Amino acid sequence: MMDFVLEAWVSGIIEGKKLQWMMGRGAPWQAGEKLKLLFAGYNGTRNTGSDVRVEEMLRQVRRILGPEHVELTMMTFNFDRSRGYFEGTSQVRLPDIFPPFLANEVPKHHGVVACEGSMFKSKFANALATMMIGSLGIAAAENKLSIGYGAEAGAMDPLVAKMCGRYCKDSLVITRNEESRKILRELGVPTELGTDTAWTFEPLGAEYGQKALRDVGWDGRTPVLAVCPINPFEWPVKASLAKAALHSVAGAYKESHYRGPYFHNAGPAADRAYEHYLGSIARAVAAFRQKRNVFVIMVATERLDARPCKRIAEQLGGAPVLTSEDYNMYELVSILRTCRMIVSSRYHGIVTSMPALVPSAGITMDERIRNLMNERGHPELLMNVDDPDLEARTLSALETLERDGERIADGIGRTVVRNLKLMARMGVYFEEEVQRRYAEFPTRRGEWSWEDYLPPMSEGLRGLVEAYS
Numbered sequence: 001m002m003d004f005v006l007e008a009w010v011s012g013i014i015e016g017k018k019l020q021w022m023m024g025r026g027a028p029w030q031a032g033e034k035l036k037l038l039f040a041g042y043n044g045t046r047n048t049g050s051d052v053r054v055e056e057m058l059r060q061v062r063r064i065l066g067p068e069h070v071e072l073t074m075m076t077f078n079f080d081r082s083r084g085y086f087e088g089t090s091q092v093r094l095p096d097i098f099p100p101f102l103a104n105e106v107p108k109h110h111g112v113v114a115c116e117g118s119m120f121k122s123k124f125a126n127a128l129a130t131m132m133i134g135s136l137g138i139a140a141a142e143n144k145l146s147i148g149y150g151a152e153a154g155a156m157d158p159l160v161a162k163m164c165g166r167y168c169k170d171s172l173v174i175t176r177n178e179e180s181r182k183i184l185r186e187l188g189v190p191t192e193l194g195t196d197t198a199w200t201f202e203p204l205g206a207e208y209g210q211k212a213l214r215d216v217g218w219d220g221r222t223p224v225l226a227v228c229p230i231n232p233f234e235w236p237v238k239a240s241l242a243k244a245a246l247h248s249v250a251g252a253y254k255e256s257h258y259r260g261p262y263f264h265n266a267g268p269a270a271d272r273a274y275e276h277y278l279g280s281i282a283r284a285v286a287a288f289r290q291k292r293n294v295f296v297i298m299v300a301t302e303r304l305d306a307r308p309c310k311r312i313a314e315q316l317g318g319a320p321v322l323t324s325e326d327y328n329m330y331e332l333v334s335i336l337r338t339c340r341m342i343v344s345s346r347y348h349g350i351v352t353s354m355p356a357l358v359p360s361a362g363i364t365m366d367e368r369i370r371n372l373m374n375e376r377g378h379p380e381l382l383m384n385v386d387d388p389d390l391e392a393r394t395l396s397a398l399e400t401l402e403r404d405g406e407r408i409a410d411g412i413g414r415t416v417v418r419n420l421k422l423m424a425r426m427g428v429y430f431e432e433e434v435q436r437r438y439a440e441f442p443t444r445r446g447e448w449s450w451e452d453y454l455p456p457m458s459e460g461l462r463g464l465v466e467a468y469s
Helices: 002-022 048-065 099-108 126-141 158-167 178-186 206-215 241-250 268-291 303-315 329-338 347-351 367-376 390-403 405-437 459-468
Strands: 035-040 070-076 090-093 111-114 145-151 172-175 191-193 224-228 257-259 295-300 321-323 341-344 360-364 382-384
Touching (some): 048 145, 172 405, 224 329, 341 390
Parallel strands (some): 224 295, 224 341, 295 321
């Protein structure tokens, strides 16, 4: 019921903003002004993937449009958890009950860039999809720049899908795969094909990752296996005023409480599936460790993941748990790139390690890791979180990572370079949309290479481009 209230509330705001704009209210961009862009996303929760994506979007937009021509602002749930990130970008707090915030904040800007990866899907939370649609829809209603950047679309509840089709039809959504384009095209939403934006991220150097691993017991020689688990069965998150009231008054629903009026999926079926998932991974890693001398670490690239990390570590008889609460994105990605192999249920646990050619396998809850593994040509390294034979399949994948690391790294290198070029093409689409919406904006003139549409690339990425182009 609360999801419906949020959806109706946001829809009403968009309709109201459209009417106000038609009546002459609002301030369009004027030549000579800095272009004020609001980046709408899921930041300030220490979700490494979300933070890395936005960091690279901001760098790319500044590179393309010129830092002297733009004024960038991003949303955050918690200033403390995004402090030290997103240099040169203003941050504004996104409250749990977001419709009034969107109504007030979006009109202050000349455009919105929606930057959450899981942008249009009900798998995680209808509220998140509603917030993305609302941000884009208000900007479009005011005839402003409205771009979804590096978006993914999946199954949506009927009302959310209807909102997406109605309020994003004047936006441009650059998706990170063809499957998402197909879903959005069927809703009448304009799309172009792009990719994720984490590919250009540069963490701290390898020396940091090596030191961090030594600090938790690594001997400096034994191959490191990183495991990045999640709780795939606590989604979707749904808003509930009744649960929120009981939680506030009597402490009920403590285990499933997410934040504010939002609660995770819970119940006996979810618990059984979760135990199977944790136990399967733990037993597979234990069996692999008996055959191969590896140093196992558990990595929580999102704060919530510390719980499954600790559960698996206990079943293994102890293993270091490294979390995004304790390590920032520059540090945590450096650690991942120092590993010899990775098995992950976090999409960005895989993506951010790929520029270092770390062999990786995925245990997926949705289409993101599946699409990536198919793109790499590594379907044998893909498992589903609810596979009955998850233990055996995970053990087989670990043995493949160890045995065929060189072949896997080759597929990874080619995929990274292909996605760098797709990310550059996204930059072209972005620049063209700015020109279409604001013809007088001073975009760059002359001939530019594809690399000029990316944030400045590291030496390591340039080496991959040379090797795999």
